Amino acid sequence: MLDLSHSMTIVALAAAAGAAVLLVWYLLSRPALTRRVKLVLFAALGPLPITAALVGNVANFEATKERKFCGSCHVMTPYAADAADPKSETLASIHSKNPYFGQQSCYVCHADYGMFGTVMTKVGGMGHVWHYYTEDWDRPGHPPPVIHEPFKNNTCMQCHPQDRPRQPLEHQVHGRAVKGEQVACTAAGCHGRPHPPARPAPGREGARAEAPVAP
Amino acid sequence: MSDSRIEQRVRRACLLALAALGLIVWSMLQPKPLPVVVAMSMGQLLGTLSLALFAYAVIADLRERLARGRSGLLDASKPEPPPGDEGSKQG
Numbered sequence: 001m002l003d004l005s006h007s008m009t010i011v012a013l014a015a016a017a018g019a020a021v022l023l024v025w026y027l028l029s030r031p032a033l034t035r036r037v038k039l040v041l042f043a044a045l046g047p048l049p050i051t052a053a054l055v056g057n058v059a060n061f062e063a064t065k066e067r068k069f070c071g072s073c074h075v076m077t078p079y080a081a082d083a084a085d086p087k088s089e090t091l092a093s094i095h096s097k098n099p100y101f102g103q104q105s106c107y108v109c110h111a112d113y114g115m116f117g118t119v120m121t122k123v124g125g126m127g128h129v130w131h132y133y134t135e136d137w138d139r140p141g142h143p144p145p146v147i148h149e150p151f152k153n154n155t156c157m158q159c160h161p162q163d164r165p166r167q168p169l170e171h172q173v174h175g176r177a178v179k180g181e182q183v184a185c186t187a188a189g190c191h192g193r194p195h196p197p198a199r200p201a202p203g204r205e206g207a208r209a210e211a212p213v214a215p
Numbered sequence: 216m217s218d219s220r221i222e223q224r225v226r227r228a229c230l231l232a233l234a235a236l237g238l239i240v241w242s243m244l245q246p247k248p249l250p251v252v253v254a255m256s257m258g259q260l261l262g263t264l265s266l267a268l269f270a271y272a273v274i275a276d277l278r279e280r281l282a283r284g285r286s287g288l289l290d291a292s293k294p295e296p297p298p299g300d301e302g303s304k305q306g
Binding site: 009012013016019020023024026027030033038041042044045046049050052053056057059060063064066069072073126128129132133 | 218221222225226228229230232233235236239240242243246247248249251252254255258259262265266269273276
């Protein structure tokens with residue numbers, strides 16, 4: 001069964017194809033600009049492309065939430081592959097097995113929340129795209145990707161609120177520090193790294209054995 | 216603006232729209248960062264420009280037709296010379 005994203009993709013492609021057929025017909029046959037031809041051209045230059053663009057934008061926004069989209073930049077491939085690995089026991093993989101996260105596990109954990117959360121996430125994503133295309137990530141010695149600001153405990157607490165009764169002792173002891181972002185949920189000794197440590201890219205082994213904490 | 220110039224603008228609008236649609240379709244078929252960013256920036260820009268160009272051409276065409284209609288009305292409102300005038304000039 002088709003999901004919403006695929007349905008929108010089909011609608012956008014159909015609208016684009018309809019507009020393209022009419023435009024190509026006009027360009028090849030070059031009819032006189034009668035009122036009827038103008039109406040046809042209006043459909044081909046107005047409602048149909050606008051539908052394709054609007055529905056396509058929504059479909060693209062949905063596509064950008066998918067893990068395979070995040071993993072399509074090769075610097076992110078190890079993280080996406082680990083999250084998708086059912087045998088891995090990293091936090092990312094454990095969460096990706098949960099249907100709530102599923103194929104959108106990168107986005108669910110790394111999105112900003114709040115009123116403008118989606119917009120701010122996309123703005124941050126544009127920064128990632130900029131860095132990806134303007135830097136030589138294969139250059140020996142280039143550091144692996146890091147998140148632009150420390151991962152917020154608040155993101156974890158969207159699903160794991162700390163004000164529930166019968167919290168584990170560690171949460172009770174460190175509750176205030178966790179809420180105040182003084183101790184990270186992903187700190188060593190707590191829940192640990194969410195992703196495997198970054199490895200040097202093939203051909204540059206030894207350039208950097210241990211990398212900063214990955215996103 | 217002459218009819219040929221209007222048609223040329225409409226053709227350009229069609230080409231711009233085809234380029235925009237191509238970018239949109241590219242991003243749909245290959246949802247990766249570059250195609251998506253290009254489609255949502257350049258694609259939208261080209262599409263908007265094509266519609267604006269088409270609207271400009273249609274408005275120019277309408278103005279042209281209105282101007283022609285007015286000049287036709289003015290010509291029709293001029294009094295025709297009496298039939299005898301032609302003969303007197305020839306004679």
